[in-house]
Amino acid sequence: MVHHGVDGVREGHGVHVFRSEYADVPAVDLPIHEAVLGRAAAYGDTVALIDGTTGVSTTYAQLDAAHRRIAAAFADAGVCKGDVLALHSPNTVAYPAVFYAATRAGASVTTAHPLATPEELAAQLRDSAARWIVTVSPLLEVARRAAELVGGIEEIFVCDRARGHRSVLDLARSSAPLPEIAIDPGEDVAALPYSSGTTGVPKGVMLTHRSIATNLAQLEPVMGMGPGDRILAVLPFFHIYGLTALMNAPLRHGATVVVLPRFDLDQFLAAIEKYRVNGLYVAPPIVLALARHPAVARYDLSSLDYVLSAAAPLARPLAAACAARLGLPPLRQAYGLTELSPGSHVVPLTAEHPPPGTVGKLLPSTEMRLLDLSAEEGTERDAAPGAEGEILVRGPQVMKGYLGRPEATAGMIDPAGWVHTGDVGRVDAEGWLFVIDRVKELIKYKGFQVAPADLEALLLTHDSIADAAVIGVYEDDGNEVPKAFVVRRAGAEELTEADVMRFVADRVAPYKKVRRVEFVGGVPRAASGKILRRELRDRETRGRETREREARDRETRERDVRERTVRDRERENT
Template structure:
């Protein structure tokens, strides 16, 4: 059976994302759009509107044209939205990059996305330069601050050149190209069109309304589709104020809530854990908070209840989606008085869902039964860049996106995500592909075979654990050796955090790793 949203359909938003978000910026005028939570400087809506248009003009002068890809390699800053909307106004697609990636990881993304331009910040310049050297074909590396030998976005935003007038097809042209591991495998470029991400904003409006005067704290990274949507596009579309922090530091985070009277938090489960249990929370006035929304990874219902009770808030809201879905499909509405504990919400407007049997995917199951979650709606991605076969495996001929998540729906339409079919590890909301780490581990001269699964640490975070088969004569290889080898070659969130040596990796006759056997082994040992 097909589950439908109880909300009225919304028309597709056939606008470029910069117009969909900043179309009312002039109307909001001197209202504060962005505040640097560390430095305290602010940007008004009028300034944001002018700056992104001037920067778009400067990008055009530099040679950015429709169809180019610009890599935005930066932590959260007040310049991030300016660069993003300027690039799309100039006709480019933006591929968002994890600021902690290595030069080799950045080069892989640059090569796959066919990026021609990089925008970074001076502390990350060495990584960006090295990546540009590795991949070749990069026209220029710009910086958001100041660095000798590089054009600064700060200066470019004062350009007097004519604003580019680029004809965009919102339904076909790609606005943003984040990288996701999908249900398994290595990261792939997710083609999200202007229409898909703009329409998803309209779909979310009835359940999480925002307006001028609302203050949102942006501590989750803008490069991640959750942060890009919930902390940048959605609030700026409605005239809210976004207080920007470059990373999560608990004391700085709490101080920003108190100082700027934040009323809405969009977080991941590790932050919920800190709010529920860390003693530092008691030292700050968090009374301005009206609600907390958690997404990006599963949230334990008891932890959610402990957090809301400690802060004196209504029940924490959860949301569900994935990069390939622009990203939202389900939200617990802010208006819901007593949502069932553990639910990730109800279908948002214009979205359909099926739950299909794990034993027979051709068979739908009804309320109460578990199965794989399938989604159809205007927010479904255009596809994986340059990977038609993997796109076809993700989105079937009828337009249903196969999420790889296992869920069930109750009689009132609330969705509960109970497991994952997919092998992807979610470390603090960031995607870690086991296949990526396995391929790296197999390059170690002392490793004969390797498998990686997600296990849970004492704080409830899913972390990568490697099962290693030593080569003959390599008995001296230690857990520390393995972890150090990986840590030197990947971004910090991808590090292997546990290691176990085994006699052989369980595999099917096809050679596929039997991760379920490793998970069973893990459960038996705890």
Template sequence: MVFLSEYADVPAVSQPIHEAVLGRAAERGDTPALIDGTGDVTLTYAQVDLFHRRIAAGLAEAGLRPGDVLALHSPNTVLFPIAFYAASRAGAAVTTVHPLATPEEFAKQLRDSAARWIVTVSPLLETARLAAELAGGVEEILICDQAAAQDGYRSLQAMLGTSAPEPEVAIDPDEDIAALPYSSGTTGIPKGVMLTHRSIATNLAQLEPFIPMGPGDRILAVLPFFHIYGLTALMNAPLRKGATVVVLPRFDLDQFLAAIEKHRINALYVAPPIVLALAKHPAVAQYDLSSLEYIVCSAAPLDGALARACSERLNLPPIRQAYGMTELSPGTHVVPLEAPDPPSGTVGKLLPSTEMRLVSLTDPDRDAAVGEEGEIAIRGPQVMKGYLGRPDATAAMIDADGWVHTGDVGRVDEEGWLFVVDRVKELIKYKGFQVAPAELEALLLTHERVADAAVIGVYDEDGTEIPKAYVVRQAGAGDLTATDVIEFVAGKVAPYKKIRRVEFVDTVPRAASGKILRRELREREGA
């Protein structure tokens, strides 16, 4: 059966994302829009409106053209949104890059996305420079922070003084790409997810009935803007509604707690590791967190007992969960704030204008019924346009009828609450970040003393999913140690992708087709 949302449909928002978010920015004037949570910089809505328009003019003057791709390579700063909306207004798509990416990883994304422009920050300039050299085709690297331009690289802020006219760009919101984040989907290597202006803007409208924001709300942006969760929940959504976003570059517990206290934060959008810290860390008791009104948790499964421990400690309503994926712009389910007593463990109810099926795990031609488990499939206006340059991968993800097969297993109760109970997909979620086993396996096989390898996610003592490698040594390589393997991988990938456990085995279980039988490895772990 097809499950429908109990909420009224919302009209599709066929607007460029900069207009959908900042369309009322100028009239909000001196209302604080973005506050640097580590310093003393505040940008008002009027400044955000003016600055992104001037920088759009500067980018166009520099040669950026509609259809170009700009790589935004930065931790959270108050200038990240300015750069994003400026590039959009100039007609470019923005591919967001993990600030911890190695030059090699960054170069792969540059080549795959055909990015011609890079915006980075001073501490990451060398990584960006090396990546640009490896990839080729980059027109210019611009620096986007308070530091002065250096070594011949221009500062994005310098464009504020341009006298060039604001670009008049024709954007087709239904077809043109606004954001190009990279996701591994259900398995495999990272792929560019083509999110149109319309898909992102419409998803913002779909989310409004669930978690209303507005002037006076203060949101703490600690999850990264480069990730679709942060881009939506911490940047686009609050700025669209006139809330104030307090920006932190990374999660440091004391800095995080101090920002809540100082700025009287009333809403948190977090991932499970932060819930764990709020529930258990003794430092929490040293800060005044009484301004908090609610917490939403997503990006990875949240244990029900942990959620209760956190909400009880902070004297808050039950933590709201949400569900989605990059390919869905990203939201499909949220637990509404007004729900008086949502069942423990639910990830919410369907957003407006969204349909869901649960495909039987034993018979793909049959749908699971209420209370029965099945693979979650989603259809709606928030579905991506496809994977950049990968029609086969797109067809494997989105069927002929427009259903996105998520690779997650769920069940729906009689009241329409969705519970995600398992994953059939192979993706590992390390603290909310996607880690593709196939990418790590391919890397391990380049080691001269590794004959075969498989990677799965296992859980550490804190309940965090981590990558574990099963490694077959080459003949005569009996002195290869777990430390050797861990250090080899760590030197070639971003820190969140590191192998954290290694087990040496005689063989990797495989099907006749050669596909790794990860289920057997998970059973060995008791997972």
């Protein structure tokens, strides 16, 4: 449905505003721990969490009691309103209790990648001004080193056991008084995940209690969950997709969450079979495995009712192949950004025949515009109906802003409250959104964000590299991977592709690794110094076409040789 209006736009500029076909939902003005666990008493002995590796379960009553006791222990340790606590852990059954305990104690939680290097974690700790860390013993040395690099960390807790550090297991038995903290849901920050937005520089995304809780309410009409549903949490809780779809949403509605620390295909499939999981929220690489890997045939996956993919583009043939192999309805997709808490569009679970490739319809209380991509720089006009344009979103789920970066915030959210996503899309006559491409430069490797600027800055620290640029290129399996175009310094001809990839791999988390390298004579740049990535993408396209043509020519020559050989032998035999 298309509506016309002039909200927040200069007089005389026509604006096409897309609005949700669903009824508006009121803002949820509750702290996130109340918005999620406020119903825990009603669910009581219903199983909230299952450790998918051990089978140990936690009921809603136990989760509610544990998060309150941990909150009391945090407050007794000195955690107070306005503090930032870094949650540096893979998925565990303790993760939700720690998250809600920290927010109940008045802190904001900055969620950290468990594969971050000490330097990467230190950068996040420094930028967020974190004073507390909760980690797990296998990651303790990284957390300790990061704390040493940044300074100002009051205490490092562990979720399991480690000598010299207090355990969350003991905190859950604390007898300290429960803190009574006054929280302003519309102003106070509950979660502080880090996102690269449209600029390529990681920034703390300030998500308030209200924005996260309201987004959960917006999802209710399209992502129904309740007691009896079993959701498999293999995507990371530290990512806003996992935090919302795999932790907050199911725990708000009494579903059971089966928790896995990482994706291992056999463990993943065995958990679906053993725990009769009915709902899967995944990213495209997992869809690929479900569609093609032979191991899938060894497991009983008949409990599955649906699969929803998000976090990165999903190819239509792959989605269809996965649904057909599992005997399921068409795969659902969703769209959003960390800056949107995170959702703006979802294909409803009840939709019988969603058009292939769509990422869904607008959630309740959400508006969208599409900006004309051909408009002159400095001007703004909406795309014609049915045409492609940059996706703009407005709604109560929009972030408060980027921590300490008012200019970046202003560049992302205009004065009328529209979030400029940097993504290109089109809308059909029924209101289904199709994401075509990204305006922004961000690379999404298996759902994780990789900032080209970060890798370029690192490459330029190599003594043998004079210049470098990084873009995302697609492999045959549909994954986008970072490719570096590198200019060697004079006299450094011995530098190899393997050298470059090893240099980067030794200094970043695994998902950020450069996976392809091409040596070039120079990096194309504008007069301003900005890298002209489109020229690099065109170069990559031409190179791929050349390689494909050469392969075809080689195949033709080899076939001709084979045919001549056969003819020669036939003549010899006659």
